[in-house]
Amino acid sequence: MPTKNIIWFRNDLRLTDNPALTEACKSGQIIPIYIIDESDTYPAGKASNAWLQQSLTDLNKVLNNHLLILKGQPLDIISKLIKNEGCTSVYWNRCYTPYAIKRDKHIQKTLTKQGIDIFSFQASILWEPWTIKNQQGSHYKVFTPYYKKGCLQATDPRTPLKKPKITFVQLKKKYPIDKIVINTEKYDWTKKLLQQWSIGETGAKKRLTAFIKNDLHNYSQGRDFPALEHISKISPYLHFGEISPNQIYYAIKQLDYSDHETEAFLRELAWREFSYYLLYFYPNLATKNLKTNFDHFPWKNNKKHLIAWQQGMTGYPLIDAGMRELWQTGFMHNRVRMVVASFLIKNLMIDWRKGEAWFWDCLFDADWASNSASWQWVAGSGADAAPFFRIFNPVTQSKKFDPEGVYIRKYVPELAKLDNKSIHDPSSATPIALQQAGITLGKTYPKAIIDLKSTRQRALEAYQTIK
DNA sequence: TGAAATGTTGGGGCG
DNA sequence: ACGCCCCAACATTTC
Numbered sequence: 001m002p003t004k005n006i007i008w009f010r011n012d013l014r015l016t017d018n019p020a021l022t023e024a025c026k027s028g029q030i031i032p033i034y035i036i037d038e039s040d041t042y043p044a045g046k047a048s049n050a051w052l053q054q055s056l057t058d059l060n061k062v063l064n065n066h067l068l069i070l071k072g073q074p075l076d077i078i079s080k081l082i083k084n085e086g087c088t089s090v091y092w093n094r095c096y097t098p099y100a101i102k103r104d105k106h107i108q109k110t111l112t113k114q115g116i117d118i119f120s121f122q123a124s125i126l127w128e129p130w131t132i133k134n135q136q137g138s139h140y141k142v143f144t145p146y147y148k149k150g151c152l153q154a155t156d157p158r159t160p161l162k163k164p165k166i167t168f169v170q171l172k173k174k175y176p177i178d179k180i181v182i183n184t185e186k187y188d189w190t191k192k193l194l195q196q197w198s199i200g201e202t203g204a205k206k207r208l209t210a211f212i213k214n215d216l217h218n219y220s221q222g223r224d225f226p227a228l229e230h231i232s233k234i235s236p237y238l239h240f241g242e243i244s245p246n247q248i249y250y251a252i253k254q255l256d257y258s259d260h261e262t263e264a265f266l267r268e269l270a271w272r273e274f275s276y277y278l279l280y281f282y283p284n285l286a287t288k289n290l291k292t293n294f295d296h297f298p299w300k301n302n303k304k305h306l307i308a309w310q311q312g313m314t315g316y317p318l319i320d321a322g323m324r325e326l327w328q329t330g331f332m333h334n335r336v337r338m339v340v341a342s343f344l345i346k347n348l349m350i351d352w353r354k355g356e357a358w359f360w361d362c363l364f365d366a367d368w369a370s371n372s373a374s375w376q377w378v379a380g381s382g383a384d385a386a387p388f389f390r391i392f393n394p395v396t397q398s399k400k401f402d403p404e405g406v407y408i409r410k411y412v413p414e415l416a417k418l419d420n421k422s423i424h425d426p427s428s429a430t431p432i433a434l435q436q437a438g439i440t441l442g443k444t445y446p447k448a449i450i451d452l453k454s455t456r457q458r459a460l461e462a463y464q465t466i467k
Numbered sequence: 468t469g470a471a472a473t474g475t476t477g478g479g480g481c482g
Numbered sequence: 483a484c485g486c487c488c489c490a491a492c493a494t495t496t497c
Binding site for chain 1: 496497
């Protein structure tokens with residue numbers, strides 16, 4: 001009689017390089033499950049959930065319709081399944097959010113007591129936080145030494161595993177796939193957004209291959225120009241584990257060349273690791289300033305400004321293009337993410353947590369670790385963060401990185417007819433230029449909601465008060 | 468993975 | 483031809 005193993009999929013929605021799946025298959029027959037965890041303290045945002053639906057649909061397909069998608073309390077669901085089907089072990093790949101760590105520990109303890117074997121694996125990060133320590137035996141606080149001395153001197157990451165041979169358990173009972181997940185009606189608005197992506201494990205591999213072929217050679221420079229899209233766009237796949245960081249890492253390492261470009265890309269992958277690392281040592285990363293002096297920062301609570309930012313109606317075209325890209329595609333180019341975040345935090349002086357929340361809801365790639373670490377990075381309140389006084393000028397950034405206004409015209413079409421010089425800052429364009437482009441400020445496109453120079457000054461003065 | 472203010476230099480216009 | 487000034491262009495400092 002072969003053993004019956006539950007493989008609990010979480011952020012590892014793939015069959016290749018999936019250690020928990022591989023081991024579960026080695027030792028017996030499997031019951032693959034996904035649980036919509038109702039007690040998660042920070043449930044995924046709307047965009048993220050929409051992606052998840054598609055991803056689960058795809059995973060179910062490659063599992064020949066054997067994936068059970070169940071909703072409720074994970075411990076209850078797993079216990080019931082064990083009892084109904086006579087399982088002897090549960091396999092999963094480790095998660096690293098504070099909530100998941102606590103939940104999994106509890107489940108492991110409870111089930112072990114009942115004689116069930118729990119096997120957990122490392123699958124979604126290259127280096128687990130507790131394995132990387134500095135010379136004093138503490139955790140690193142600065143990225144470069146963390147990466148160079150910590151990670152790169154540590155054991156090499158696992159090389160990717162092949163897809164295992166799977167035998168499914170013949171279930172004794174029926175388990176209705178949860179309708180909430182498969183119901184697309186609720187997320188009708190996301191249909192169009194999702195069509196722009198090829199979701200699932202195969203799509204992830206295609207995306208990576210295309211990036212390596214077309215964009216990697218020019219990554220370090222090209223990634224700064226939002227119109228070029230010389231970026232990997234792999235983050236949503238990586239978040240849900242449709243591809244593993246190991247697969248990406250070795251796809252780059254095993255190229256027949258290694259240069260400034262490949263290094264630059266691997267460094268970005270390492271920033272993701274650093275985010276997980278920080279989250280592990282600072283479980284409140286998403287809610288509390290790592291630099292506590294920021295607790296006294298005089299944030300403005302201007303609802304109108306926040307909404308203008310969210311809707312892409314600030315009157316600064318690069319900001320508005322970025323925010324509309326987010327709304328229309330569930331994604332935003334990285335350079336623009338930094339600029340819009342700087343604008344919200346420093347020019348509007350709105351608490352970074354408001355921005356973090358909006359991104360959490362709108363981004364397909366919304367990731368608890370990366371999102372909070374990155375917002376704290378821009379705010380200057382995080383570990384090894386950008387200094388507060390590094391304030392982006394959205395007009396300067398626009399001229400530098402979207403000189404022809406290609407990106408702006410794509411997402412802010414009402415400015416399409418403006419000339420290349422005026423398009424970066426319509427509020428300071430000549431009346432003739434505006435008229436020729438058919439633009440009436442305040443009517444067809446908003447007037448700049450704030451003045452850059454004075455708000456910059458205001459931010460610097462506010463920063464002085466908390467120093 | 469800035470930007471603005473301030474400092475320095477050197478070519479060219481001009482009296 | 484010379485000194486003076488202007489001001490780009492670049493470098494350094496500051497936030």
